[in-house]
Each structure stands twice: as structure tokens, then as C-alpha cells.
Amino acid sequence: MLPHNRQLTLAIVDDHPIVIEGLKNLLVSEEHFTIMSFTTGKEVLAYLKTDVVAILLLDIALPDMSGLELCKEIKKKNPDTVVLAISNQAERSIIIQMLQNGASGYLLKNASADELLDCIDRGMKGEQALSSEVKKILAQPSPNHWEGIPSLTKREKEILRLIAEGFSSTDIAxxxxxxxxxxxxxxxxxxxxxQTTNMFSVIKLAMEHRII
Structure with missing residues (x-):
């Protein structure tokens, strides 16, 4: 079990310094937490080998690994660590996958400070912690077994088209x-x-659904 009779560690994992600083400012009044921050998955996994983290606010898009896989890895090795995803990713399928991988909750980055603190509190109590907008997304019926056609940003569509045309990451950059x-x-x-493991499958599905 997590220790409750001493200062608990809350870790923020996000590769954007402005997000980390914003979260730290929101949590400054939470005196029972010692706040740590990490910008990569490898950093937090290394820290967890020797130290206990009570609650971890995890972004999904990290520079070195997927937050989805990182969550699964953390819960496998440190099952007592409460993981809350905090992301701009509003895809129903990603939210579901994150929860299936062991996250106790999911918030979008536009959640209010009150929602964040409430979700942290719920997570620490062992309850599911979802921001109001995430609850609305999950309440929407899934259009089919495949969790609906993903909604790509304009930039993602642009990059996907170039990948389909055979350009490398260096060329696209x-x-x-x-x-x-x-x-x-x-x-x-x-x-x-x-919800696949390789770009070949993505291109095939994107063409079938006329995304590209």
C-alpha cells in the first residue's frame, strides 16, 4: 500500500516545460505532496526503480515512448502507483486503451484546476477519476466495433499523406x-x-476509410 503518514510524491511526466510549470502552480497548495517532474518515459522508469511515486500525471505523447505503453509498464512494476492520464488526445479509443492499461483516470488538458484536484483526490481513494469532458466522450455510443474512424488533425493528415507517398521522417521534417x-x-x-502497431496498417485503414 502507499504510505499515508508521510509526504507523498506526485510526479508529472510531460515533455512541455510550460505544462509542467502550469501543473506545479496548480498543485502548489497541496502541501502533502512532494512534486517531481520528468520529460521522458525512461527518466520516470529509472526513478521508479528506487523511489515510490504515489500518483503520476502522465501525458500520452512523449518523445521517447507512448504514454499508453508507459502506463502499462508502470502498473506492472509499480502497481500501487496511481496513474492519471492528462492529455490533449480526446479520442475515445485512446481513453479506453489508457484505462485498460491500468490508468485510474483521464483528464484533458483543458480541465479546470478544481477538476484536476478532484481527480487526484478520487484516484488516491481508489476511485475512477475522469474529467467532465472525458465522461461525455465515453458516454457517446461507439459507431462500430472498431472504435470509430479516428479524427486526425490537419498536420497529422498532412504527415500521413506524405508517409503514404513514401517520404521518410527526415524528408517530411x-x-x-x-x-x-x-x-x-x-x-x-x-x-x-x-489502434494498430505499424504504419502499414494505418495507411491501409486510412485508404479504406478515405482519410487519405
């Missing part, structure tokens, strides 16, 4: 004036949205 890391992050997000 040069073409769109992006870093290669940004292109790779978009690739991972697209694969996650299609």
Missing part, C-alpha cells in the same frame, strides 16, 4: 520545416489513434 522528433511524435500519435 525538411519538407514541413519541422524537427524529425516532432514528425516521429506525430507518427506515434497516428498509430495510437488507429
Amino acid at each position: 525538411d519538407k514541413l520545416f519541422l524537427s524529425q522528433l516532432t514528425v516521429e511524435t506525430h507518427r506515434r500519435n497516428i498509430i495510437q489513434k488507429f
Whole structure:
């Protein structure tokens, strides 16, 4: 069980410093937490080998690995750590997958400070913790067994089209004036949205559903 008689560690895992600072400012009044922050999955996994984290706020799009897989890994090795996803990803399929991978809750990054604190409290009590907008998304009926046609952003569609045309990540980065890391992050997000493991399957499904 998690210790409740001493300071608990709350970890934020997000690769955007402004998000980390914003969350720290929202949590500054929570005196029973010591707040840590990490920008990659590898960093937090290394920390968890020797230290206990009571609750972990986890972004899904990380530079080195998927938050979905990271959640599963954390819960396997540190089952007492409460994981709350906090993301811009509003896809029903991703929310469901995150919860199936062991997350205790899911919030969108536009959630209010009160919602965040309430979800942390619920998570610590062993309850499911969902922001109001996530509850609405999950309440919508799934259109078919495959959790609906993913909604891609304009940039994701642009990158997917170029991948389908045979361009490499380096070529796409040069073409769109992006870093290669940004292109790779978009690739991972697209694969996650299609609930598959490789880009070949994504392209096949995208063509079948006339996304590209």
C-alpha cells in the first residue's frame, strides 16, 4: 500500500516545460505532496526503480515512448502507483486503451484546476477519476466495433499523406520545416489513434476509410 503518514510524491511526466510549470502552480497548495517532474518515459522508469511515486500525471505523447505503453509498464512494476492520464488526445479509443492499461483516470488538458484536484483526490481513494469532458466522450455510443474512424488533425493528415507517398521522417521534417522528433511524435500519435502497431496498417485503414 502507499504510505499515508508521510509526504507523498506526485510526479508529472510531460515533455512541455510550460505544462509542467502550469501543473506545479496548480498543485502548489497541496502541501502533502512532494512534486517531481520528468520529460521522458525512461527518466520516470529509472526513478521508479528506487523511489515510490504515489500518483503520476502522465501525458500520452512523449518523445521517447507512448504514454499508453508507459502506463502499462508502470502498473506492472509499480502497481500501487496511481496513474492519471492528462492529455490533449480526446479520442475515445485512446481513453479506453489508457484505462485498460491500468490508468485510474483521464483528464484533458483543458480541465479546470478544481477538476484536476478532484481527480487526484478520487484516484488516491481508489476511485475512477475522469474529467467532465472525458465522461461525455465515453458516454457517446461507439459507431462500430472498431472504435470509430479516428479524427486526425490537419498536420497529422498532412504527415500521413506524405508517409503514404513514401517520404521518410527526415524528408517530411525538411519538407514541413519541422524537427524529425516532432514528425516521429506525430507518427506515434497516428498509430495510437488507429489502434494498430505499424504504419502499414494505418495507411491501409486510412485508404479504406478515405482519410487519405
